Amino acid sequence: MATAAAALLWAGPANAKELTFGYVPASLEYPYNVSTADGFKEAAAAAGVKAVVLDPRGSVEKQGNALDDLITQKVDAVGFLPLDSVVSESFVDKLNAAKIPVVAIALQVGDSAKRKVNDPYPGLSALVATDNYKAGYVSGEMAAGILPKDHTAKIGIVMGDPAYTIVKLDTEGFRAALDKAGAKYEIVAEQPTNWTPDQGESVCQNFLTAHPDLDLIFSHADDMAIGCARAISAASSKATLIATGGGSKLGHDAILAGEMYGSVCTRPKLLGKLMFQAMYEAATKPDTPKARFVSYDMPQITKDKINDCPEQW
Template sequence: MARRQVVAAVAAALAAVALASGCGQAEEGGGTPAAAGKKDLTVGISTLGLSFPFPAAISKGIKAEAARLGVKVTEVDAQGKAEKQSSDVQDLAGQRPDGVLLLPVDSGVATGMADQLKNADIPTVAVASQVGDPKTRQLNDVYPGLAALVTQDEYGAGRKAGELAVKAVPKGGAIAVVEGAAGFAETQQRFRDFLAPAKQAGVNFNVVARQPGDWVPDKAQSACQNMLAAQPQIKLFYAESDDMGVGCAKAVKAANSDAVVIGVGGSKLGTDAVKAGELYGTVCYKPEDLGKRAMQVLHEQLTGTKKYNAQFVTYETPPITKDNVGDCQPQW
C-alpha cells in the first residue's frame, strides 16, 4: 500500500512537471514576444536638467511608474547643455539599456542622439519636447526611428492661451511675448497658434515686442521691464511659461502698468499667481502624469504589449483662470 502511494506521488509530480513545461512551450510558441517575459528591464533616462522644476517633475513621474512596473532606471542630467546631453546619450548607449527616455535640451541636436540610439537598436521615446527642427517638422510628425513622442500639444496650448488673451483684452491692442530659451522647440510651438483665436474673433493684437526670458522669473522680469520702457502702451504679455509670467508680473506691477499677463504650465507658482490675480490665466500641464505615461509607452514597446512606430501621444491641457483654478492641481 505504501509502495503504491509512493509510485502515485512520483507519477503525479512528473505529470505536473510535464504540464508546466507544456504550458511554457505553448506560451512561447503562441507568439508571446521574448521581451514580455524578460525580468529586470533597465531604462535609461536622459533629462535636460533636474534643476528645472518641469523636467524634474517629469522625472519624478517616470521613476514612480518605473517602480510600479518593476523597471530599473539609470538617469543622467544634461544640466541644460546640449553638448553634455550628446555625451550622456553616448554613455547610455554604451551601457546597453533596454530602452531610453529622451528629454531633449535642443530639438535639432537631438536628431543625432535619436539616430545613434536607433543604430544601436535601443527603443527610444522622446518626452516633453520634439526631436527635429520645429521650423520644418510638425509636432505630431514624430522623428523617424523613435517609438513615440509623448508630450503636450504645444500648438493647442498656445491656442488656449490665445483664447484667454481674447477674454482678458477683448478690444485688442499692443501685446508682447516673453519667449523661452533658444533651441527649445516650445519657444516657437507655443506661439504658432496663439494669435489664431483673436483673428477668428476679429480682435486685433499687434505684437510690438518679443524678448527671451530663458524660462526663469528673473530674466523674464528684466525682459518685461525693458519692453514696457520701450513700449508703455503694451496691454498684454504672453509669457511662454508660468515662471516667466510671474517674473513679468513683477515688472508690470513695478511699472504701475495695467498690462495683463498670461502664462503656460499650471505650476504651483503659476496657479498661486492666478489665485492672487497676478496672472490672468495659464494652461494646465501635468508633468508627473506625462512622465508616467512616457514610461508606460516605453514599457509597452519593450514588452510587446503594444507596438509604437513614431507615434504622437498627448493629453488634455485645459485653460485656467481664477474662476476654475481649482481644476488644476499643480504637479511642479
C-alpha cells in the first residue's frame, strides 16, 4: 500500500502547483495527530501542492468553522480527522455540496454501531485509517501467546476516550483473538482515559490496588502504556503490559527496556501521506471511485521485532 502511494505521489500533472489542499486534524496537542499533519505536508511539498493545516484544538465547533473557512477559500480538496463521528456527517455533506472532495483520516464518519470502519460514509472520497478491530486482534493474538495456562488469567484494559469509535473496536478485536485462541481469561477491570500517560498511570494504579494478582494489562495506546509501566514498577507487580496504537518513540524505548512486552505498529505519518494521495486522486481524477477504504499492514512490535515498525512518532 505504502509503495503504491509513493509511486503516485511523485508523478503529478504540470498544473499541480496550482492546487491547494486543506487539512483539519482533531488537535495538534497529540504527537499522533502531529505526525499525520507532517506526512500530509511532506507529501504535498513533494507533489508541488500548497498545504493548509488548521488546528481546531479539540473543539468540534472550531473544526466545523475551520472546514467552513476552507470552503470559503475554495481549496481543491479537504482532509480532516473527525472529533465527533456523527456530527462529521454534516461536515462531509456540506463539503459535498460545495463540490470539494473530502477525505477522513484515522476515524470513521458516521455512527460506528451502524457503519463498520471498512464501509466509509458515502460522501467521503476515502477513509484513510488504521483498522482498529484488526489492531486489537493483533494485540489479542500477542496476549494469547503469553497468558498463563495454569489458571484463568485476569486482565485489565486501559481504554482510550470512549467518544472515539476506535475504543470499542480495539477491545472487540482483542477479545475476538483471545476467544479464537481458546484462552482462559476474565476482564476484571476496564477504565477510560483521555489518552495521556498520566491517566494511564492513575488507571493502572487503581487496577493493581483492586487486583494485585493481575496477569496482563492491555492499553489502547502507547501513551497510556508509558504511564502504566510506571505504576507496574511502583507496585512491584508481575503483570505483563501490552498495547495497541504503538509505534511511538517512547513505546519503542519501553519495549527495548523490558517495561512493556509489545505493541502493534500504527503509522500516523504514513496515514497522512495516504490521505494526501486520496485527496490528490479525487482532485485530479474526477472519475475516481468514492467511499474507498485505505489502510496498511500492522505487525506486532516486540523486542526481537522492533525494526518491523519503521515509523517512530
